[in-house]
Amino acid sequence: MNKKLYFKxxxxxxxxxxxxxxxxxLFLLAVGNSFDSILFILFTWIGIDFIITSFxxxxxxxxxxxxxxxxxQLKEQYLIPELMKIPERADDQVFYFLLKTAEKSMLEQIDxxxxxxxxxxxxxxxxxxxxxTPITAIKLLCENNRSPFTRDLLTELEKITRFTEQALYYxxxxxxxxxxxxxxxxxxxxxxxxxxxxxxxxxxxxxxxxITESDDLVFSDxxxxxxILNQIIINAIQYRTKQPKIHIYAKQQANQVCLFIKDNGxxxxxxxxxxxxxxxxxxxxxxxxxxxxxxxxYLCKRLCNKLEIGLDLTSDTNGTVILLSFYINHFICQVQ
Amino acid sequence: MNPNKIMIIEDDPxxxxxxxxxxxxxxxxxxxxxxxLNPVANIKxxxxxxxxxxIKLPYINGFSICSEIRSFSDMPIIFVTSSDTDMDELNxxxxxxxxxxxxxxxxxxxxxxxTSLLKRIYHTKQCMDYHWQGAVLHLxxxxxxxxxxxxxxxxxxxxxxxxLFKNAGKICTRTDIIDDxxxxxxxxxxxxxxxxxxxxxxxxxxIGLNHFIQTKHRQxxxx
Numbered sequence: 001m002n003k004k005l006y007f008k009x010x011x012x013x014x015x016x017x018x019x020x021x022x023x024x025x026l027f028l029l030a031v032g033n034s035f036d037s038i039l040f041i042l043f044t045w046i047g048i049d050f051i052i053t054s055f056x057x058x059x060x061x062x063x064x065x066x067x068x069x070x071x072x073q074l075k076e077q078y079l080i081p082e083l084m085k086i087p088e089r090a091d092d093q094v095f096y097f098l099l100k101t102a103e104k105s106m107l108e109q110i111d112x113x114x115x116x117x118x119x120x121x122x123x124x125x126x127x128x129x130x131x132x133t134p135i136t137a138i139k140l141l142c143e144n145n146r147s148p149f150t151r152d153l154l155t156e157l158e159k160i161t162r163f164t165e166q167a168l169y170y171x172x173x174x175x176x177x178x179x180x181x182x183x184x185x186x187x188x189x190x191x192x193x194x195x196x197x198x199x200x201x202x203x204x205x206x207x208x209x210x211i212t213e214s215d216d217l218v219f220s221d222x223x224x225x226x227x228i229l230n231q232i233i234i235n236a237i238q239y240r241t242k243q244p245k246i247h248i249y250a251k252q253q254a255n256q257v258c259l260f261i262k263d264n265g266x267x268x269x270x271x272x273x274x275x276x277x278x279x280x281x282x283x284x285x286x287x288x289x290x291x292x293x294x295x296x297x298y299l300c301k302r303l304c305n306k307l308e309i310g311l312d313l314t315s316d317t318n319g320t321v322i323l324l325s326f327y328i329n330h331f332i333c334q335v336q
Numbered sequence: 337m338n339p340n341k342i343m344i345i346e347d348d349p350x351x352x353x354x355x356x357x358x359x360x361x362x363x364x365x366x367x368x369x370x371x372x373l374n375p376v377a378n379i380k381x382x383x384x385x386x387x388x389x390x391i392k393l394p395y396i397n398g399f400s401i402c403s404e405i406r407s408f409s410d411m412p413i414i415f416v417t418s419s420d421t422d423m424d425e426l427n428x429x430x431x432x433x434x435x436x437x438x439x440x441x442x443x444x445x446x447x448x449x450x451t452s453l454l455k456r457i458y459h460t461k462q463c464m465d466y467h468w469q470g471a472v473l474h475l476x477x478x479x480x481x482x483x484x485x486x487x488x489x490x491x492x493x494x495x496x497x498x499x500l501f502k503n504a505g506k507i508c509t510r511t512d513i514i515d516d517x518x519x520x521x522x523x524x525x526x527x528x529x530x531x532x533x534x535x536x537x538x539x540x541x542x543i544g545l546n547h548f549i550q551t552k553h554r555q556x557x558x559x
Contacts, residue, residue: 132418133348136440140354143443144361146512161440192521196442199518203511209523 001061010053021045078106117174124171128164135161155200162197162234166295169227173302180221180307187216187225187259187326191248194229198237205237205244212249216257218326224303225324228311229261231296232322236263239320256310259324268315276313277301339365340454343384345375345401346416347393355388362447372396376404384411386454389433391417391424399431406432412453416441444519466501468559471545473501485543492522493536496529500549500559509556533557 021042028038071080081100087093138157142150172179188211195202195209202209236246240263247262268276272283280294304311310325342364346352356366367382369375372395379387387405391398402413414435415428428436434457435449466473472481478494479486489497499516500508510529517524524532533549540548550558 129418132439133351136418137348137350137354139440140351140358140443144354144357148511151511193442195521195523196445196519199515202523203514203518203525206525208525211523 001064003057003061006057006060017045017049078103121171121174124167128168131164135164151200155204158198158200162230165227165230166293166299169224169299169303170295173299173306180224182219182221184217184219185222185225187218187250187257188213190222190226191229191259194226194233197226197230198233201234201237205240207237207240208243208245210245210247212247214250216250216252218257219329220307220309220326224307225309228300228303228309228324231300232261235296236261236265236320239263239265239267241265255328257326257328259326260321261324262319262321264319267317267320268313273313273315277311339363340386340458341365341367341382341384342450343367343369343379343382343387345369345387345393345398346390347372358443358447359450364450375401379405380408385458386412386414386450388414388416391415391419391428399427402428402431402433410457412457414446414449414453442519466498466504468501468504469548471548473497480540480543480545482540482543482545487539487543489536489539492517492524492528492532493539495520495522496532497536500557504559507552507556507558513557 025038025042028041029035067080067084070083071077074080074083081096081103084096084099087096135157139154142154142157191211233246237244243264245264247260249260249262251258251260269284272281275281276283276297277300278294279298281298282294301311303309304324308327310323312323312325314321314323342359344352344355344359344366346355346368352368356368359366367384369378371378372393375396389398389402393401398415398417402415405411405413412434413432414437415424415433416437416439417424418439425436434453437446437449465475470482473479473494474481475494475498478489478491480489480497481487495517496513499513510526514524514526514529537549540546548559552558
C-alpha cells in the first residue's frame with residue numbers, strides 16, 4: 001500500500017480538521033480563554049490525531065500486505081476471494097463482491113473450456129480408433145497380395161499409422177492421468193516392436209540395425225515406450241547420412257537401466273541442442289530435410305516426464321546418442 | 337494331419353476376407369462368423385480350435401461372447417481391437433481371453449501367437465522339418481541334412497532356408513526374404529542377404545548339395 005497516497009487521501013479530512021481547529025480557537029478566544037489553554041487543546045488534538053492515524057495506517061498496511069502475499073502464493077490467483085475474510089467496511093465489501101463475481105465468472109469459463117477440450121480429445125481418440133479398421137484392412141490386402149506395388153503402399157501406410165499414433169499421443173500427453181498403466185516389461189521386446197513398426201522405412205533407406213540384446217526388465221507403460229522409441233527411430237532415419245546405422249544397447253547403472261539409441265546421422269548442431277525438446281522446433285537441419293513437424297521430440301519429452309523416464313541427448317557431426325533412463329524400483333518387485 | 341480350424345468373429349468385410357486368406361495361406365482351415373445374432377450357436381456348430389474375436393461388434397459385445405464361450409469350452413481366444421485402453425486389456429484377461437492384439441497388427445506377430453497358443457493348448461507336435469528334393473531342413477536343431485550329412489546353420493541362414501523351403505518351387509524375391517527375416521527380428525540388409533546366401537551355398541556344397549539354390553536374374557532365389 002502506498003503510504004504517500006494514503007496520507008494524500010486523508011488530506012481533505014486534515015484540512016477540515018485544521019478549519020475546525022481554527023474556528024474552535026477563534027470561539028474559545030472570543031469567550032475569554034487564554035492562548036495557552038487553546039494551544040494546549042490544539043496540541044493534544046493534533047497529537048492524538050497523529051498517533052491514531054499512524055497506527056491506523058500501519059495496521060491497514062499490514063493487513064493489505066498479508067492479502068497481497070496470500071495471492072502471490074496462489075497458483076490460481078483468481079481464487080483470492082476464497083481466502084479473504086469478508087471485509088468490514090461498507091465500501092470494501094462492494095469491492096469484495098466485485099472480486100467474488102469476477103472469480104465465479106472466471107471459474108465458469110475455465111470449466112467450459114476444460115469440458116470442450118475433453119470432448120475434443122475424446123473425439124480424437126474415437127476417430128483414431130475408427131481409422132485403425134481401414135488401415136488394418138489395407139494392410140491385410142497388401143500382405144496377401146505381395147508385389148512391388150503393395151510394398152510401396154505398405155510404406156505409405158506405415159507413414160499414415162505413424163501420424164495417427166502421433167495424434168493419439170499428442171492428445172493423451174495433455175491429460176495423462178487415466179491413460180497409462182505401469183507393468184513389468186522386457187525392454188528389448190518393445191525395441192523389436194518399434195523397429196517392426198518402421199520396417200518398410202528402415203529397409204527402404206538401407207538402414208543397418210545392430211541390436212545388443214539383453215533381458216533387462218523395467219516398469220513402465222509399454223505402449224508409450226514403444227511410441228517414444230518410434231519417434232527416436234524416425235528421427236534417426238530422417239537425419240541420416242549415407243550408409244545409415246542404428247545401434248541399440250542397454251546398460252545397468254546404479255539403480256537405473258539405461259537404453260542407448262545411437263545413430264551415425266548428421267547430428268544436431270550445438271546451437272540447436274538446448275532447444276530440441278521445444279514444441280514446434282525444427283532446427284537448422286529440420287528445415288533442410290522435409291517433413292519436420294517439430295512435435296516428435298517435444299512429445300517424447302512430455303511423455304518421459306510423465307512416466308519419469310530420463311531422456312538425454314548428445315550429438316555431434318558423427319551422429320546422435322539418445323539415452324532413456326528407467327529407474328529400477330525395488331519396492332514394486334517385492335509387492336509382486 | 338487335420339489342419340487346425342480357426343473362427344473369425346469380426347464385422348469389417350475386408351478384414352474378414354483378408355484375414356481368412358492370410359490364415360488359409362498359412363495352412364489353417366477358416367470360417368467367418370456371419371450371424372451376429374446367434375454367435376454361440378454357430379461357434380458350437382463349427383467347433384473351431386481357436387477363435388479370433390473383435391471386441392467391437394454389432395448387436396453384441398465381444399466380451400459377452402467370450403464369457404459365453406468360456407461357459408462350455410477352454411478353446412484359445414485371441415482378442416483383437418482398435419482400442420488399446422487398459423480397461424479393454426484387463427477385461428480380456430479377466431473374461432478368459434488368451435491374448436490381446438491391437439489393430440493394426442503385425443501379421444507375423446498374429447501368426448506367431450496363433451501357433452504358440454495352439455501348441456500350448458492342444459500340445460500339437462509341430463512338424464519340425466521341411467523336405468524338398470531329398471534335403472531335410474531341421475528347424476529344431478538348426479541344420480540341413482542331405483545324404484546323411486548335416487550342415488549346421490546360423491539363425492539367419494536357418495530363417496532364409498525356412499522361407500525358401502516354405503515357398504519351395506516358387507521364386508522368392510530378395511525383398512520378400514528380407515521382409516520375412518525382419519518379421520523375425522533378424523535385421524539384415526541387401527548386402528548381408530547376398531553374403532548369407534553365398535555362405536549357405538558353400539555349406540551345402542560341403543555336404544554334396546550343389547546348385548540347390550538357384551538365382552533367377554533380377555527376380556530372386558528359387559529352390
